[in-house]
Amino acid sequence: MRYHLLGVFLRLASIVHLVLGAAVFHWPDPLLDTLDDQLYRPGFSPASTFALNCGPRDNSTIAAQWLRLAYHDMATHDSTTGTGGMDASIVFEFDRPQNIGVGMLESLVDFLVAPNEYVGMADVIAMGAINAVVGCGGPVIPFRGGRIDATEAGPATVPEPQQDLASHIASFKAQGFTETEMISLVACGHSLGGVRQADFPLIMTEDVPAGIQTFASTLGFDNTVVTEYLKGTTENVLVVGSNITTRSDFRIFSSDGNVTMQSLASPDNFNQVCADLIGRMIDTVPSTVTLTDPIEPIDFKVWNTLLFPQGGSLAFLATLRIIDTGVNRTVTMFWKERTGTFCPPAGCSVPSFQVTTDSASFLATLKGVTAFKLHSFNAAIDLTTSISQFWFEVNDNDGSAPFIVDNNGVNYTIDQDVVLFDPRRSSFTIGGLFMVVGVKDPSTSINVTALTTIDGTTTVPVTSSVIANFELDSSNPPADGYMFYTSPISGKSLSNTIHATVNGTAYSLWVPFLDAPGV
Incomplete structure (x- = not known):
């Protein structure tokens, strides 16, 4: 069951955690506001928790299902026409044989409550892919937001195991990947999951105890799929299956004389290549879509702000979310009136009435964020003069001078109180x-x-x-x-x-x- 309370986005902004090339949060930006929460606070999105520790499902893993969903959604892309890609068209494509399997729909059901008016299912599927990788011990992949959901199915261009090598090369080329990148991306994707006999009886022709033959003997995201292939010990049915026609991984992996697979035998190189290619995969979008810069955890983020009439004044609630660095900070909120001169020249002010700690997602911890401090404020605003803008003074209580959090010099603005x-x-x-x-x-x-x-x-x-x-x-x-x-x-x-x-x-x-x- 979902329990929801409401907060209002009132022309807010925040200072961004300084990371070179990171997206800057400018007010108002419900897209970045939502994505930051869903990426870095575990209570805001299933994608930040469900795939942790390579959690099992259907004799496979949730992570494997999420990664497969992301690739199948992207595979509609045509780099020549600039159409298709990560656009959630997969929700209209379940009737195709390429998309068979309970995991596809189950994955989308995992994500049901994550979209809103500004964040579409395509962004959530992309977040699922990066959380699938890190949740199984793989590398951190940058996330960019702003994908636009399709309103109809895309072309049926997902490669299938029975196709020949030339067809696979053509498919990946259309998606924007070279032959070498095709080999690597398939190896990266097939580090998780396997083939289910009930879904693909023509591929999985022999009975197996769990009804599924995994691509590699290890559960997590690693290069075992590569090393077992090179050693000749693999049980990957797309390499050694009895149906020669569907040995697509064998045709792809060996297509350059195993040169690429040999390079992926290095765990570090495997992680580096996979991070790059899966990142490019989820960033493959229609040419009409522009993604944000990578979204890093936002520091000094104004959150959950409400303004409403109550008991002869305007109640103004606000929270300043700060990345926890172990500093015992004191935060004061200031504001200016909309009309008149009710406040002193320095502004009206109120201290925080409580400071709580909120956990960080696993992805956030990999970026060095262990928790967030939530400094909450409750101000009674004069009804006649109202409020037009607010800002914060932060004191680290270590002898250094207090500093101002004021939306890079322009303050947090409330446009109206009507x-x-x-x-x-x-x-x-x-x-x-x-x-x-x-x-x-x-x-x-x-x-x-x-x-x-x-x-x-x-x-x-x-x-x-x-x-x-x-x-x-x-x-x-x-x-x-x-x-x-x-x-x-x-x-x-x-x-x-x-x-x-x-x-x-x-x-x-x-x-x-x-x-x-x-x-």
């Missing part, structure tokens, strides 16, 4: 989900809707969108200059964007579903 999601008046219970929106100083011309992203099903794992219409809520009388509008929303909601027109002015507000205890 249309606000109200978490305290909203209801998220077993009796139903009802979202409440406060509208400030409304006229008779008001329209409030929300675009809601709904997760897929276990048979059709594709997100969809619906429009929620808000009505004036008589159970929540006007208060603090706001009138309140309510709409039921689906329990399968992944995110919502509120759209409102008030006195002829249009407003929008992204309301993601976040696991945020205490909101």
Whole structure:
């Protein structure tokens, strides 16, 4: 069962953990905000946890299933036309013989709750691939985001074992890989998993106890598939199977006289080559798509911010997430008013009311991040002057001068206080989900809707969108200059964007579903 609480992305930004060439988080950026959480905080995505320790499933591993899914999704790419690639078209391609196997659909079901309005299934499949590799002891692969989900099936271009070598070379060339890279990529991919007899009886012609013949004798991501092939001890059915026609790995591996396979006999070289090629595989996208720079753990990230009317003021909740370095920091939040001069020249301020520790994902630990410190704030904002921007002062308490976290000099900006999601008046219970929106100083011309992203099903794992219409809520009388509008929303909601027109002015507000205890 999923338990969700809501947080609002209110024109936020943060300082990025300084890594050369890393994506810089500029406000507002729901894409990077979501991907950072899903990559580096284990509570936000199954891709960060399910594949750990090469967890078993169906007499294979979850990691093997995820890596196969990623390649089969990418294999629709045509480098000449710039079409296809990592675009989640695989969700429309399960009826093809190349995509047979329970692991394909099971993998997509693993990812059902990860997409939202800004992050598509294609990005989640790509994250699954890198987590599959590291979860089985393989190398760290950089992740870039921004893939766009396809709305229909791509061409049936996944290579099949019964095809000849020329066909395989042509397929990989179309995908953008040379013959040498083809050999390496197949070896990398086949370091995990194997062939299931129930799915491929023409390949796996002999009975095996588990119903599956693995490509290598070891479970994890390593070059055993290479060394056993070179030693002649392999049981890889695509090399030594009784059906000569489907010995595709043998034809591919030996196509250059084993030169490439000999080079992969070095574990270090194997990891280096595989990291590069699997990275290129998941970054193979249609030419119309531009991916972000690699996304590294973001330091000093504003998170889970809410602004809503409560008890004669505006309640403003915010959390500053900081990569934990063992420093006992004190953090103060400052803000400026929207109108008037309620705050002193230095700004109004409030200290954090609690500091908690949040765990880092396994991928984050491989990048040197062991945990995050969450500094949480609860400020009462004057209703008349409101709030326009905020920033933080961080004191390391080690004798050094405090420093400012202010979105690289431009502060964190809150654009408006007219249309606000109200978490305290909203209801998220077993009796139903009802979202409440406060509208400030409304006229008779008001329209409030929300675009809601709904997760897929276990048979059709594709997100969809619906429009929620808000009505004036008589159970929540006007208060603090706001009138309140309510709409039921689906329990399968992944995110919502509120759209409102008030006195002829249009407003929008992204309301993601976040696991945020205490909101």
